[in-house]
Amino acid sequence: MSLPVTVGVDGSPESIAAAEWAAHESEIRGAPLLIVHADEWAGAALPGVGPDARCRRADELLAETAECVRRQHPALEIDTRQLAGPPATALAGAGAEADLLVLGSRGLSGLRGFLLGSVGMAAIVATPRPVVLVRVPGRSTxxxxxxxxxxxxxxxxxxxxxxxxxxxxxxxxxxxxxxxxxxxxxxxxxxxxxxxxxxxxxxxxxxxxxxxxxxxxxxxxxxxxxxxxxxxxxxxxxxxxxxxxxxxxxxxxxxxxxxxxxxxxxxxxxxxxxxxxxxxxxxxxxxxxxxx
Structure with missing residues (x-):
């Protein structure tokens, strides 16, 4: 079985764009798509937000993203997975087991260009596999x-x-x-x-x-x-x-x-x-x- 194209999502428009790009790439490669979510709140003391609530939120996010992708790519094999641990480490680990890791990159207005963020940059340098960074269409400088x-x-x-x-x-x-x-x-x-x-x-x-x-x-x-x-x-x-x-x-x-x-x-x-x-x-x- 071929290695998956893995995409990390967090519910942002950038991660949705990354999921859509990854789905198209999966079709080109004839590979399955794996949608993952690394809980950025792991270990944080947030009043009223316990592990069970974070887990449900992650499940809902993964299911919604997978459904959105399936509407455009009904024949594509899609799986989802929650990742434990610090986000950068978790994404790098998922990327190491993939053919390709896809991440969203958020844009900043004006001449400041685009900002990847510390999690994405840390994931890039921590995995030996190719990483693709995707912008939201239409937000080009x-x-x-x-x-x-x-x-x-x-x-x-x-x-x-x-x-x-x-x-x-x-x-x-x-x-x-x-x-x-x-x-x-x-x-x-x-x-x-x-x-x-x-x-x-x-x-x-x-x-x-x-x-x-x-x-x-x-x-x-x-x-x-x-x-x-x-x-x-x-x-x-x-x-x-x-x-x-x-x-x-x-x-x-x-x-x-x-x-x-x-x-x-x-x-x-x-x-x-x-x-x-x-x-x-x-x-x-x-x-x-x-x-x-």
Whole structure:
């Protein structure tokens, strides 16, 4: 039996959007959907709210979410489960037993972008499995692209780095593109040496370095072209900050894929700066892929 697509819900609009996205993903993968709820009140001293009441609330939430999903996906195999323990730990544990963990991400107005929240971020860094973060449709701070408005096919965008191991990101991205009938865009952002000061020197440095970087990227990606010949695939290497380039590409994307190195820093596990920026500011679903 295939591993489930697992989605965490808490009754918020963001978690409902995540459940709907996860159901569609389950259908693409031919996998069951598992809807889970981690009680954020566990261990809290809330007057008049005991364990039995919290349990009933969780059961009702799970049943309502499952029913909502079944109306749109009547043939989908759906199960529900209450999770015990601290929410981040419980969600990470559920994600470790899933093919994919899906979470909602709430938006903030204006230029502040999107906020995932401490529970979601902690769950991301605690599980080695892919995690997808979903926004509520229509709450984008990024203007829709012309092709998106027209309803044409949109990209699966994968952020790659030719100086790092990015095979897990491409493996995830290509399977997503194949299942969705979408184009895959492999995007690499690179920088000009800081000694370059004036515009003419900048143009010259880009002209001299650009072709070699493009060749290196093409060589790294050639095996993936052969592995997924049916996927429409384009590669792009551009001068600029990787996070900003990914956010620009997201205007014509249905999914953005970024990496998270499985490493421990002084303050524990964390995501890198590029993944962090994309997670908090990208308006479309973001897949975070752990890799060495």
């Amino acid at each position: 990024v203007p829709a692209s012309r092709s998106a408005v027209a309803g044409s096919s949109r990209d699966v965008v994968v952020g790659v780095d030719i100086d790092q191991y990015f095979d897990p990101l491409l493996d995830f991205g290509f399977h997503e593109a194949a299942g969705r009938g979408a184009r895959l865009l492999a995007l690499y952002g690179w920088s000009i040496p800081p000694v370059v000061r004036d515009a003419s020197a900048l143009v010259a440095a880009e002209r001299e370095m650009g072709p070699d970087i493009a060749r290196r990227l093409a060589a790294d990606l050639r095996p993936w072209r052969l592995k997924f010949p049916s996927v429409d695939f384009v590669e792009r290497s551009c001068v600029g900050g990787p996070a900003q380039l990914l956010l620009q590409a997201a205007e014509n994307a249905e999914l953005v894929v970024v990496g998270r190195r499985m490493r421990m820093g002084a303050l524990g596990a964390h995501v890198g700066s590029v993944a962090h920026a994309v997670i908090h500011h990208c308006a479309v679903p973001v897949a975070v892929i752990a890799h060495e």
